[in-house]
Amino acid sequence: MKHRKVLALTAALAGFALVATGCSSGSNGGSGGGSDDSGKKTLPTSAQINEQPVSDLQDGGTLRLPISQWITQWNYNQVDGALVDASTIEQATMPFIYVIDGKGAPQLDTDYVSKAEATSDDPLTIEYEINPKAKWNDGSPITWKDFENEWKALNGSNQDYLVGSTTGYEDIASVTKGSSDQDVKVVFDKPFSDWKSLFSPLYPASQTGTPEQFNEAYKGKVPLSSGPYKVSKLDETAGTVTIVPDENWWGEKPKLDQVIFRSLDGNADVDAYLNKEIDSVLTTTSERFDRVKDAKDSKIYASTSAQYTHVDFSSKGILKDKQLRLAIQHAVNREALAQVIGGTLPYKLGTLDNHIFLSTDDGYQANTDPNGTFDVEKAKKILDDDGWKTDGQYRKKGGETLSLSITIPSGATASQKLSEVMQQQLKDVGIELKLKSVAVDDFFEQYVTPGNYDMTIFVWGGTGFHSGGASIYQTGDTGQNYGRIGDESIDKLIAQAIAEPDTDKANAIWNKVDTQVWAIGHSMPITAKPALVAQNPKLANYGAFAGAQNIDWTKVGFTK
Template identity: 40%
Template sequence: MRRRMAAIVAPVAALGLLLAACGGGSGGGDKGLQDAGTTGVKTSDINEQPLDKLKDGGDFKWPVDQLPDNWNYYQVDGTVLDGANMFGAILPYPFPQNADATVGLDKNYLTSAEIVSKDPQVIEYKINPKAKWSNGRQFSWEDFSAMTTALNGKNTAYQVSSTTGYEDIAKVEKGTDDLDVKVTFAKKFAEWKSLFSPLYPKEAMADATTFNKGWAQKAQITAGPFKIKNVDYTAKTAVFERDPNWWGDKPKLDTVTYKVVDRPALADAFANGQIDFYNLNNDINAFKRAQSDPNAVVRQSTYPDYTHMTLNGASSSILADKDLRLAVMRGVDTVTISKSILGQMQKDTTPLGNHLYLKGSKTYEDNSGQYKFDVNAAKAELDKLGWKQSGDLRAKDGKQLKLRLVIPSGTPISQQTGQILQSQMKAIGVGIDIVAVPSAEFFKNYVNVGNFDLTLFRWISNSFPIGGSKGIYYLDPKNINQNYGHIGSDKLNQLLDTAAQELDDTKRAADINAADKEIWALGHQLPIFQSTGAFAVRKTLGNFGSPGYANNPYDYTKIGFVK
């Protein structure tokens, strides 16, 4: 599954579901990716078409793993990729990502956004006078102020997925008028473009109850090229339609229909015309079937999506011991897993060696070093820790070394990866019980609350390595953010803070890699492989496919069907 990284980074459920990370994870701000020629993979693959070549109208049928648990992206249950993809049609993203991981400015929302002072750091945002919320209210500096109050971490009643960046803001003020916003930082924050995107209306942030529960079933106020026509949790569908009050370029599509489709049913749903694309999710069987479908084309790009294993280091967990976590990690042969999953779909099957930069980034370094697979070293460390072989499994003080690997049901690659891990762990005397839980409950009832020893899911990252990932690795006892394994240290916190405040791109990249080395040393989580970025897409669909980093948000005004 997939989660999005908050800048926010989003998670994806275990190789099947995606989470959005709140902040980022690949490009170094505006530095972007390496040229496609150096990696052999396209920056994006979307069947780019001029708008006059697209039909006016049509319904784009979009499959999702689940409808949002919360339509407030910043609430801990809301930072999931499916929701983030949907919100791009109905909410403002002032700082859209480009395919190459650079960051733009959407002038439909802001006419400008500039650093007007470096010490203290002050950003001035000028709001487009045409920008209005669906309740008729004009955008205002108060929207920025309300978001900051909700997300700065001072009031823990707000159940936020990340406080990164907002916690560094000293004040938000009205400038020359309500459309002029001045944000002053108490501490420098280099990735300031990661903030306020998506922007929410002040009404959604009014109090903790509204923030946590008021948008649980539906977005109450919108401002985008589309608006909500209906949401049906029983039928598991949501339909968006063109918003006639939208002040920007008119979308080509009439409607977008989001429908929950179980992963094993995706290919059949596409063949039957029930959906217009689907993520191949690194599944070779799905990949081959898409290649043979006469109505489909497989599109691939350098996509910011990677699979990892999170370890639960909470004090009550069997993996609370850092050295035990590291021993377990060294027993995982990520090379074998990568080749097994990716080998028939792309040439590059090298494992991922960095938590904060993905392959393709100009500043990527493989920092896995001494933590790479070494079965003998793993066995020796387990012996040293007192976990002695006793039959098939190791034991200590009468307790067997057996771990619960929680995965979402209906995700074949999660199951396959889990079985490989099970075999590899058996070789070092560690037992793995694979627990498959309903996909709709995977994050909310298991990952978010630490109900696992090990778990697999995918992070969808973005252009902001700190803004997107700090909440995953920063340890704050008062706010878990997205640090589901409860692992960290004061040293790592300081390294992340240092990187966040460094305005020089080269120095910040070095700081970020230093932080990544500490993440490895803590046994925080194990990156396994970066996604193939492969999607099956209807041949008649234009300006959509495998977008590289241009998925935060998708440009809904340009998607359409070729004439």
């Protein structure tokens, strides 16, 4: 699946994950299922979004929501653009050909495409019929040229397009016009089982038709959009993004007058919520949850999210040595890290032992043995065999002290706590870990994306398709593998999984991928995060969404 970057663990801990397949449809239920022996609840797998019929909502109103950082790139497909906060807003302002429902399944959005079907299996051919009403908000129609342009930008043939992922697009042989400008014929040169993941979001050819346009046209601005809302104001000084109903929208009209997204660092969003300055806030750490759980005029919603927290390694510095990465995987007690994240939350958080699947996914299995198990003695032996000998508090080799750093954004209190725990765990095997705090707005662009770190912590957000996350583990200098750690055997397995139409067979291959990812010391998943949301009780059809479920912005509003 595609994955979206989430700001490293601010106190509003978000996480990386795959869509939680098997989620049930959205509900308006209570806070969860049964309890385990510790008295903690198990998370519900259905959405809790105060689901209400649109007829029961007010006309108008201003919804105020937090975002975790200022968004500089509004082209989601550009390497700096795949942020969860940006995607949340883009779901209201850009075309998504398929959206993920509350059960984790893709559904065609007929506001944009009236029909999409595979008309041939050999070669795989998909034909799209664009809704004749579909248009960009300057009045120009959405046509096959927009599909063709997106394919050309994202297929990897021109490295000047700085793309987040080429998965799927690189398997397309041609995108051509059908019987009219609203008919699109996509022919693949090899099978791609997740074809429903493509062209979402879709961008206009008029704005992204050259590498310069692709990389720059949506940087700090949104020149053209298509959705129930449009971006009316980007105020970097105030840190606010304002969207308002788009008068050119042809579908169901949205209920709100405007939505204002406000960039708030650290715990500032909780402060703002308690001061009634925003209407909803993510509360996925015990520190934050404890502050809001008894707030007046507030309700807590819970579900299983499509995000997980992980530790990422980079091969640019000392961790280019695979043996060091493997030693760290054995030295770090991920169970202890999960408990740090879970703290006193009323929900139990276990470790996530798979890079590809969440524990709620049908294909999930633990693949940590033999390379991802917590085993201090094994970590020490790997370091000994690698020439790092005990010499005082920290190991040395050739006069060099075994010292590395973990890069986190300033104000990310949960990231700092996790880093401090790992600092002690690594010290126990003779590795020095230094904490490096950097500016929040520089974290991805200057450090994560170029791989300028030894270790770091951030969160991935899934969009419902396994294949879109493939570039996280593939070799090469582009895509989402920021640490540049991979090997050709993984590349080959990923190609097999992507081309396999049988789900059970594909899941088996994906688990082989995961086993190899552990074996090369690529990264360490910690735990999938719950979606725990405190919000204004009058806010409807918004809250704790299940898995990678998309927001239907035409239904979000306040009850009468």
